[in-house]
Amino acid sequence: MVVLPCVILLLRWFWPLPVFWVLLTVSLMIGGLLAVFLAVLLMTELRQDKRIARYYEKHQNRALPLSDGRYECQHCGSTRLKQGDKVCPTCGVRFENDSSIYNTAARQEEQKWNIHS
Structure with a gap:
């Protein structure tokens, strides 16, 4: 979740193309959604463990x-x-x-x- 945005940011510094900014934004959004999804799964698992x-x-x-x-x-x-x-x-x-x-x-x-x- 962190490596791809860092690589895109480095590429953006060397070649300031607008496509890198779009890729960086999309990558961070996908990573954020994935982190939220995994957090919800973890909370569900912890509640189930507590109940059991x-x-x-x-x-x-x-x-x-x-x-x-x-x-x-x-x-x-x-x-x-x-x-x-x-x-x-x-x-x-x-x-x-x-x-x-x-x-x-x-x-x-x-x-x-x-x-x-």
Whole structure:
């Protein structure tokens, strides 16, 4: 974004043609638009990361249901959990509330966040 305008500016000093001024202006405008576009993408990514981090913190000591009937430990990521497990066999974390695994409100919140879809 910086090299091309600098080269055009140097060429303009040696050959003062109006076409170099137009090229310099167009190059700076394209670079500015590209910088704004990348900044918007970065802001979107950071907001999404913040949202996912909040979701993870809220559900850290819960087992999340997977599509194949198993459950995943949010603490270590182990998928060796079964329906009645109260403790993760891999990391040993105790789940906050055994009934929260099957809670329909938790599933509705999961659908709202669109984490597993």
